Amino acid sequence: MRTLTGITPSGTVHIGNYFGAMRPAIEAQARGECFYFIADYHSMTSPVDPAERRRSTYGVALDWLACGLDPQHSVFWRQSDVPEVAELMWILGSVTPMGLLERAHSYKDKIAKGLSPNFGLFAYPVLMAADILLYDTNRVPVGKDQKQHLEMTRDIAIKFNETYGETLVVPEAVIREDVALVPGLDGQKMSKSYGNAVELFGDEKVLRKKIMGLVMDSRTPAEPKPDADQNLAIRLLKLFAPGEVALDFEQRLRAGGLGYGDLKKTLFEHYWNYFAAARARRAELAANPDYVNRVLAEGATRARAVAAGVLGRVRKASGLE
Numbered sequence: 001m002r003t004l005t006g007i008t009p010s011g012t013v014h015i016g017n018y019f020g021a022m023r024p025a026i027e028a029q030a031r032g033e034c035f036y037f038i039a040d041y042h043s044m045t046s047p048v049d050p051a052e053r054r055r056s057t058y059g060v061a062l063d064w065l066a067c068g069l070d071p072q073h074s075v076f077w078r079q080s081d082v083p084e085v086a087e088l089m090w091i092l093g094s095v096t097p098m099g100l101l102e103r104a105h106s107y108k109d110k111i112a113k114g115l116s117p118n119f120g121l122f123a124y125p126v127l128m129a130a131d132i133l134l135y136d137t138n139r140v141p142v143g144k145d146q147k148q149h150l151e152m153t154r155d156i157a158i159k160f161n162e163t164y165g166e167t168l169v170v171p172e173a174v175i176r177e178d179v180a181l182v183p184g185l186d187g188q189k190m191s192k193s194y195g196n197a198v199e200l201f202g203d204e205k206v207l208r209k210k211i212m213g214l215v216m217d218s219r220t221p222a223e224p225k226p227d228a229d230q231n232l233a234i235r236l237l238k239l240f241a242p243g244e245v246a247l248d249f250e251q252r253l254r255a256g257g258l259g260y261g262d263l264k265k266t267l268f269e270h271y272w273n274y275f276a277a278a279r280a281r282r283a284e285l286a287a288n289p290d291y292v293n294r295v296l297a298e299g300a301t302r303a304r305a306v307a308a309g310v311l312g313r314v315r316k317a318s319g320l321e
Contacts, residue, residue, distance in 0.1 A: 001032035003174070004137040006039040006079065009056035010046065013063040014197035015271075016182035016190030019239060024141040024174065026068045034074040035135050035303065036064060038296075041079050041086070041127060045120040061292050063200060066282035077299035079131065084307040089123075089130040091314055095159050096126055105148055113193070129153040134307045136169045144181045145189060147173055164317040168310075182239070185214060187232050198236075200275055201282055211268040216260040224256035233263045240270040 005025035007017055028034050038060045043053055057078060069076055079085060101107070104125055111117050120127075132140055132153050142150050150173040157168040181189055184196030191197065198210055214233055219225065228234055228250045238246040249266060252258040285292055315321045 001138050002035060002136060003028040003032060003139040003141065004035040004037075004132055004135055004171075005141050006037040006042075006131060007060055007064075008039045008042045009053065009060045010043050010048070011056060011192045012197075012199045012202065013060060014190055014192065014199050015239065016184070016197065018067065018200055019182050021141055022064065022067055026064075028139070028141065028174075029068075029070055029073055032139075035137070035306075036069060036074060036076045036299075037079045037082075037131065037303070038064075038077070039079045039131065042124065045118065045124060046115065058289075058292070061296060062282050062285050065285055065292065065295070066278045067200070068278075071295045071299065075299050075302045076295060077303045078296050081296070081300035082134075082303050082307055084304065084311045085127070085130045085134055088134050088307075088311055088314060089127045091318060091320075092129050092133070092156050092160060093123065093126045095163050096129075096156050097159075100152060100155060101125060104152070106145065110193070115193070125149050125152045126156065129156045132171055133157055133168050134310050135303065136306065136310055137171045138169065139174050140171050141174045144175060147175060160314075167313050167317040183232060183235055185210060185232075198271070201279055204272065207272070208268050211271065212261075212264050214264055214267075221259035222256050225253045228254040231263075233260070233267050237263075237267045237270060240267070240274040245270070 003025065005021050007013065007021060013022070025034065025036060038057050040053065040057050043056070048056075061076075061078075064076065065071070101122060104122075107117075107122055107124070110121060115121065128149050129152065132150075133156075140150055140153075150171070154170050157170045160168055161170075184190035184194060185198065186194070186196045188194055188196060199207065216231075216233070225231065231250075231253060234246065234250050234253065237249060241249075249258065249263060253263065312321070
């Protein structure tokens with residue numbers, strides 16, 4: 001059973017990335033074979049300074065390793081170090097109906113929010129399909145917002161198999177319903193592109209200011225809040241605090257008498273402590289870049305060994321060999 005996941009190096013990794021994709025994928029190491037990749041090709045849908053792309057890619061490697069990815073038991077590589085994915089994308093794109101891509105919610109949402117439309121943004125689901133199908137992937141941990149893309153990957157694989165014979169493994173989505181959609185500082189889905197993210201790692205004062213800057217309503221501390229379970233700070237606290245702690249604060253907010261400032265201070269403390277061990281590990285890794293680069297290089301070699309076999313089947317089935 002092979003699980004695959006990846007993350008685009010479009011900036012510092014945030015808690016939405018962690019709970020929606022990274023933690024489920026890292027936990028999967030205990031249950032079977034895991035493949036992880038840094039999706040630097042995907043980052044090219046938006047113009048980014050080359051030096052910044054390199055920094056972000058390296059930063060993602062540090063983040064994943066710090067959070068528990070074990071290269072002795074998993075395969076970890078940079079997407080662009082496996083060029084076979086670009087060839088498979090073209091082959092899959094040749095059987096992908098335009099209507100399928102035109103229905104992509106993510107594309108329409110990003111255009112509506114002002115991102116410039118380009119081929120890469122439009123064809124993102126085909127590259128994602130190539131990422132997954134190139135490694136005979138069985139399971140893909142995804143957030144709710146990526147569920148449609150995974151369904152499109154399945155549709156593309158089925159279309160290829162119907163056209164050229166049974167060649168590709170059709171993967172299944174793995175969605176953690178409790179934390180798959182993490183709210184950002186404004187209550188919307190957390191996203192770097194929305195400017196509402198809380199990073200995993202960074203300066204303590206800056207991150208404390210972000211948490212303390214959460215916008216609450218105008219009710220006084222004494223007023224009961226019957227909608228306490230919908231409070232943004234409570235929703236985030238449930239990610240970091242033990243269940244009984246989060247429930248206690250929710251009940252105190254509902255009853256009245258708990259100030260929003262005290263609630264946000266508690267949220268920051270639990271958030272900061274939650275990633276304490278990972279912060280220490282990341283500092284160690286940052287001091288040893290040769291090790292990090294070696295992990296990625298060895299991972300790419302292992303990934304290409306699998307990719308070559310799958311692409312060989314695809315080329316033969318489609319008449320390219």
